[in-house]
Amino acid sequence: MTIRPVAETRHVVEIGGWLHATWWAAEGWTLPATRAFLRAAAGPAAPISFVAEEAGRPLGTATLDTEDLAGRPDLAPWLASVLVAPAARRRGIGTRLVGHVEAVAAALGHRRLYLHTMDRSAFYAARGWQALGTELWLGRPTVLMAKDLPGATHPAG
Ligand SMILES: CC(C)(COP(=O)(O)OP(=O)(O)OC[C@H]1O[C@@H](n2cnc3c(N)ncnc32)[C@H](O)[C@@H]1OP(=O)(O)O)[C@@H](O)C(=O)NCCC(=O)NCCS
Known part of the structure; x- marks a missing residue:
């Protein structure tokens, strides 16, 4: 399994569909805007959206983002939009994606990373x-x- 910026892969359309259906539509994003974000979120600084892929197939995604919670614009950067395909869960991919974003944020000089979660705080x-x-x-x-x-x-x- 490899983890790369989504923008460097053929998976922008598919990952955009996942994120839009899961959270981004609820936040008011259109599907084209979600995909445009992923194409632009290529680094080197945040925002950067990553995809975990295996044998050319996308298994999961996570984003180092500059904002993720409208009520807390004072905090940044964020670990956001962590999502693993249901069939690929409980194999350690989510843990690898989280660790990857943490490592990239640290390498960029960030000292603290934030996230918010409605039901995965134990994870x-x-x-x-x-x-x-x-x-x-x-x-x-x-x-x-x-x-x-x-x-x-x-x-x-
Ligand atoms: C939360 C989520 C990203 C986790 O992804 P994942 O790939 O299943 O994560 P992991 O496999 O690394 O860990 C999940 C669990 O499987 C366990 N696990 C990891 N590898 C395993 C293996 N080989 N065999 C059995 N269990 C395993 C982990 O210990 C972990 O257990 P825990 O939750 O009790 O700590 C995924 O469930 C998901 O996409 N959920 C829906 C979206 C969501 O809620 N995202 C987070 C919003 S903040």
Whole structure:
């Protein structure tokens, strides 16, 4: 399995469809705008959207984003849009994608990464993330979490 920017692959249309159907449409993005974001999110700085692929097939995606929660524009960058194809789950791909985004963020000099999740806080807590509190995403409660990256000089909290 390899992890690369989606923009460098043939998977922009498919990953765009996944993200649009899962979260982005609810946030008001059109499908063409979602795909345009993925084509542009090629790095080297955030936003960068990644795809995990195996034998030419996309298995999952994650994004190092500059914003992900309308109510917290003060926080950045974000680990966002982590999604693994249902048939590929529980093989460690989600963990690899999360670790990849953490490593890229650290290599770019970021000292702290944020995410929010409505129902996967245990998954992230088991991978070193700390819950900071509850925020709202489209009017629904979501857990804000943070992780200090290698080189950080202050503890999460
Ligand atoms: C959350 C999500 C990204 C996890 O992806 P994944 O590829 O299944 O993640 P992993 O395989 O790394 O880990 C999932 C679990 O499988 C376990 N696992 C990993 N490899 C395994 C293996 N070979 N055999 C059995 N279990 C395994 C992990 O220990 C983990 O258990 P835990 O949740 O109790 O910690 C995926 O379930 C998903 O896309 N969900 C829907 C979207 C979503 O909720 N995204 C997150 C929003 S913030």
